[in-house]
Amino acid sequence: MRIGAHVREDDDPIGAGERLGAEVVQLFLTDPQKWNKLTPHPRAEQIRESAIDVVVHSSYVINVASLNNRIRIPSRKSVAEQAKAAADLGAIGLVVHGGHVRDGEDPAAGFDNWRKLFERQADKGGFEVPILIENTAGGESSMARRFDDIARLWDQVGEFGAGFCLDTCHAWAGGEDLVGVVERIKAITGRIDLVHLNNSRDEFNSARDRHANLTDGTIDPEVLAAVVLAAQAPVILETPADGLADDLAYLREAVGNA
Template sequence: MRIGAHVDPADPLAEAAARKADVVQFFLADPQGWKNPLPRADAQALKDSDLQVFIHAPYIVNVASPNNRIRIPSRKLMQVHAEAAATVGASGLIVHGGHVDKGDLADGFANWRKALEQHKDTGVPILIENTAGGDNACARKFDALAQLWDTVGDLNVGFCLDTCHAHAGGEDLLNIVDRVKAITGRIDLVHANGSKDGFDSGRDRHDNLFGGGSPGTLDAELVAAVVRAAGAPVVVETPGGADGQGADIAYLRAHL
């Protein structure tokens, strides 16, 4: 099982080495901005390395939004990030499930389908990630996730399971892999994160699993059990830099 971390994009190869990681995930542009990614000098080196690479789309991407000024730029940004992800040999582009604010969730699901139907295949699959907050989120509660998958599941879209988001979003981690696979049929990536906040808090604040930070509210052994059951590549998005993330990676390896 390949385990790694979300790292600074300046030098992912060096960051992976510092954490003894098999996998790296990073942003290709400002996660809070609308700018397109720039070509990377290390693109070929990343493709040629033994690392498995995942790219995270900017947080502001919300293809479910009923607001044209958000939804349409989000579709374009998802496309250009997928194209850029292909240049580094990425195994997937992670995109948050999004939300519809006070609108109808059914419209959000339909907007996701339109976005995926218009998306030009780059060889890098889109991996929808469950989210922690929002009452009108498309992928926070699993009943909504099931409706989303009924709408888009035939479009070869993948799924990224985040343990912090599930816990903070009100979904128990016990048997969560079976519940997710009953909906999506797949888990392509696990974000193995602790949580600083309690169950169903709606707050997306990651914590370390072991060592590198303060003890959170999420049992590290339960996160390890999720990783073990999922059998997918793993990324920790935890605090503490190389030391904190390295300890989390080592903990997961020791418990698999």
């Protein structure tokens, strides 16, 4: 079980990870809010040679489930391109949000679009790193907010070896109890490949994705530590920067004392 954080210094992720004492770091490869073309990372060799593991988070604009061709088609292309770029850095996976359809649209079409992503890529030899689908916090038409929807999604993508990233803030905000959450999600997906360990600024089932530091939010921090121990997967903190070092220290002590 390796513990680390999403680093804000995307141009020097290993340096940022070393300063935090992280064993794994997460980074973006491009502006997550835009459809920018990828460029080679300036520190690619350092990233590949480092003992610190790396995971890449895909752009937020990606929505594989969308029924809108102008969103879905570039989303498919971006997942493939970012997976290749992640592989070039020796990353352990590419995190992709579950996405959504619009209100009034049939969710079944969104789940089917996820299957088509993997089917199309399988014809090209598959993705170059594991695709880790992340649960999301809000939206009644989301593919990965409620666990019963994640079960529908896994019916479509599980046979392709899709991985899963469990975000604790998203689960809490999405209305899923964190007590026993690891067992419940593994019963659906068979796996947890990565944990995004975040507290929440908002109440249970708020549908708001606002992260808090581990001891400052509405989730009992002991419950968060219990998730880590149960999951036995790499852990990435995406908590506010001002308290990130304290969060890492708290988690290491909590896990070490368990």
